[in-house]
Amino acid sequence: MTVCNPNFLLMVEGLTVSFDGFRAVDDLSFYVEPNECQVIIGPNGAGKTTVLDLICGRTRATAGSVNFKGLELLDMREDQIVHAGVGRKFQTPSVYEDLTVFENLEISYPRGRNVWGALLFRRDRTVGRRVAEIAEMIFLEDHLDDKAGHLSHGQKQWLETGMLLIQDPELLMLDEPVAGMSIAERRKTAELLHRIIEDRSVIVIEHDMGFVEDIASRVIVLHEGRILSEGPMDRIKDDPRVVEVYLGH
Amino acid sequence: MLARMTGALRFSPAEIAGFAILAAVVFLVLPLALDTFRLNLAGKYLTYAFVAVGLVLCWGAGGILSLGQGVFFGLGGYCMAMFLKLEASTPAATRIQSTPGIPDFMDWNQLTALPWWWEPFHSLAFSLVAVVAVPVALAWIIGLAMFRRRVGGVYFAIITQSLAAILTILVIGQQGFTGGVNGITDLRTLLGWDIRTDAAKEILYFVNGALLFACLLLARFILKSKLGRVLVAMRDQEDRVRFSGYDVAQFKMFIFCAGAAFAGVGGAMFTLQVGFMSPTLVGIVPSIEMVIFCAVGGRLSILGAVYGTLLVNWAKTTFSESFPELWLLGLGALFIGVVMAFPNGLAGLYADHVEPRIRALLAWLGVRGAMPAPVAGGAAREMAPARSVAGGRQSGRSLQARGGASPEPGP
Numbered sequence: 014m015t016v017c018n019p020n021f022l023l024m025v026e027g028l029t030v031s032f033d034g035f036r037a038v039d040d041l042s043f044y045v046e047p048n049e050c051q052v053i054i055g056p057n058g059a060g061k062t063t064v065l066d067l068i069c070g071r072t073r074a075t076a077g078s079v080n081f082k083g084l085e086l087l088d089m090r091e092d093q094i095v096h097a098g099v100g101r102k103f104q105t106p107s108v109y110e111d112l113t114v115f116e117n118l119e120i121s122y123p124r125g126r127n128v129w130g131a132l133l134f135r136r137d138r139t140v141g142r143r144v145a146e147i148a149e150m151i152f153l154e155d156h157l158d159d160k161a162g163h164l165s166h167g168q169k170q171w172l173e174t175g176m177l178l179i180q181d182p183e184l185l186m187l188d189e190p191v192a193g194m195s196i197a198e199r200r201k202t203a204e205l206l207h208r209i210i211e212d213r214s215v216i217v218i219e220h221d222m223g224f225v226e227d228i229a230s231r232v233i234v235l236h237e238g239r240i241l242s243e244g245p246m247d248r249i250k251d252d253p254r255v256v257e258v259y260l261g262h
Numbered sequence: 263m264l265a266r267m268t269g270a271l272r273f274s275p276a277e278i279a280g281f282a283i284l285a286a287v288v289f290l291v292l293p294l295a296l297d298t299f300r301l302n303l304a305g306k307y308l309t310y311a312f313v314a315v316g317l318v319l320c321w322g323a324g325g326i327l328s329l330g331q332g333v334f335f336g337l338g339g340y341c342m343a344m345f346l347k348l349e350a351s352t353p354a355a356t357r358i359q360s361t362p363g364i365p366d367f368m369d370w371n372q373l374t375a376l377p378w379w380w381e382p383f384h385s386l387a388f389s390l391v392a393v394v395a396v397p398v399a400l401a402w403i404i405g406l407a408m409f410r411r412r413v414g415g416v417y418f419a420i421i422t423q424s425l426a427a428i429l430t431i432l433v434i435g436q437q438g439f440t441g442g443v444n445g446i447t448d449l450r451t452l453l454g455w456d457i458r459t460d461a462a463k464e465i466l467y468f469v470n471g472a473l474l475f476a477c478l479l480l481a482r483f484i485l486k487s488k489l490g491r492v493l494v495a496m497r498d499q500e501d502r503v504r505f506s507g508y509d510v511a512q513f514k515m516f517i518f519c520a521g522a523a524f525a526g527v528g529g530a531m532f533t534l535q536v537g538f539m540s541p542t543l544v545g546i547v548p549s550i551e552m553v554i555f556c557a558v559g560g561r562l563s564i565l566g567a568v569y570g571t572l573l574v575n576w577a578k579t580t581f582s583e584s585f586p587e588l589w590l591l592g593l594g595a596l597f598i599g600v601v602m603a604f605p606n607g608l609a610g611l612y613a614d615h616v617e618p619r620i621r622a623l624l625a626w627l628g629v630r631g632a633m634p635a636p637v638a639g640g641a642a643r644e645m646a647p648a649r650s651v652a653g654g655r656q657s658g659r660s661l662q663a664r665g666g667a668s669p670e671p672g673p
Contacts, residue, residue: 112494127509
């Protein structure tokens with residue numbers, strides 16, 4: 014594996030976290046290029062979500078390095094990591110249920126993110142236009158004034174994706190973006206994801222193999238906190254170890 | 263869309279009505295209906311309303327329950343009292359003391375010189391700044407220590423409560439510097455103006471009312487800004503807010519400091535109107551009482567908090583005159599009752615039961631546009647956790663939200 018290629022957007026090296034001696038992620042290294050869609054698959058408990066938690070600062074790593082555009086993310090707070098350009102979507106849709114769809118998107122708009130900025134934040138035309146643009150993209154243009162808590166499960170997933178898009182991150186991390194969706198919603202989501210991954214790097218965790226094949230430029234198979242196999246999807250599918258621990262089921 | 267874009271700073275007709283009614287109560291009804299003694303009492307109650315409004319910001323909007331707001335009320339009050347005490351302790355007025363020119367309680371405690379940290383309180387300008395700055399500085403330090411380490415919820419409540427206990431003990435223990443358990447008493451004039459006369463008490467009542475409205479408008483501005491919405495978001499999904507790029511601790515510190523500033527102003531007005539400041543107003547019991555005022559009024563509504571404060575204090579005065587032993591039990595029962603039956607307090611009752619009737623009545627009378635439907639209830643409705651709107655679905659929703667807050671624990 015080539016190390017320190019300056020063209021990589023994200024370099025994860027030797028990433029390790031142990032919870033009470035249990036190594037959930039064990040000496041993990043991988044690299045993400047600009048505009049690449051990397052998919053992480055693996056059985057339950059393989060450490061997939063933990064990897065994303067470590068990158069976005071939600072969980073503190075025990076050892077290793079996560080380098081994003083020359084910044085060491087492991088030394089930064091969650092909000093600073095967001096400001097650097099990393100966006101994270103959670104597995105269960107987490108939107109602000111007491112706020113309207115408009116307000117959810119507005120809060121995510123990258124302006125006025127400190128106390129004074131938020132106090133003096135004005136809803137000007139630029140914000141309105143951007144929110145409308147994103148709302149249309151995520152199929153919620155008719156729900157702008159609805160409380161997010163009243164949306165369906167699928168709509169919440171879209172809203173959360175929209176909240177990330179309005180941040181315009183360079184690296185987007187999605188945790189099971191199509192989980193719990195109906196077939197129709199799933200198709201719409203796939204279409205949406207295709208559009209948003211075009212001009213940015215994406216790390217996706219997904220179980221739906223059809224979906225993975227559809228979007229992945231590279232696949233990493235995690236097993237017990239280590240990389241079992243990595244490469245393009247067609248090669249992964251034929252790897253006997255992968256079939257044994259994951260695909261075979 | 264238009265309503266959305268004009269932003270939140272414009273007052274809705276319902277809000278204007280709400281503010282106007284409260285202004286009428288504070289500036290017309292109470293002064294006309296009450297004699298000077300009772301008006302002064304109402305003025306005292308209204309100083310607690312500053313704290314209650316601050317609690318709406320911290321607790322209602324921000325989800326930070328502080329059981330130590332009495333500390334900030336007390337600090338503001340002591341800063342004011344120190345200035346007034348120094349003014350009352352001229353060498354001429356205190357010539358019978360062994361050290362003339364220092365406050366009487368210092369003399370009684372064998373102090374022979376004014377402590378250095380009392381010196382700046384000779385200046386009114388310094389004292390007025392300190393009324394706000396000292397509580398804010400302490401709130402900031404507590405906030406820095408707690409919120410940066412992500413201490414919250416019950417732990418924060420307990421820590422602030424112990425703070426109230428610590429400050430009380432400190433004030434009582436350092437009798438020579440603070441006046442001890444009696445507090446700072448026998449305050450007379452403000453820049454030569456006698457604050458004990460009836461005329462002065464009435465003027466101070468109106469000054470107090472005006473300051474309260476200034477705080478209410480400031481609180482409304484905060485709640486209606488994007489910062490207010492970030493607070494609501496934080497209260498429900500703290501973790502998620504970090505990933506929208508906000509430094510949660512910074513926002514909590516800000517709102518906690520704002521609540522402390524309001525409380526400090528209230529404390530100073532208490533000192534001016536009541537004429538003394540003592541540790542009984544700083545400790546655990548008053549701090550909890552202030553939370554009850556806020557809860558009864560409705561912790562989501564700044565106007566409700568003022569009514570709640572007036573109502574509970576009026577009840578306290580009335581009942582404790584007749585049944586002094588039963589009052590505390592009654593207060594406890596009131597708190598439990600409100601929390602169990604009306605979690606949004608008086609403001610919630612108003613929004614759920616009174617307001618729809620008013621609207622129906624107006625509609626029946628053919629008044630169109632007088633109360634546009636979706637902007638009801640002043641500040642209360644905006645922040646309310648969709649309870650009456652979602653009806654029975656509420657409990658299910660909040661369970662779901664809990665699950666949402668912690669995706670896939672551990673590996």
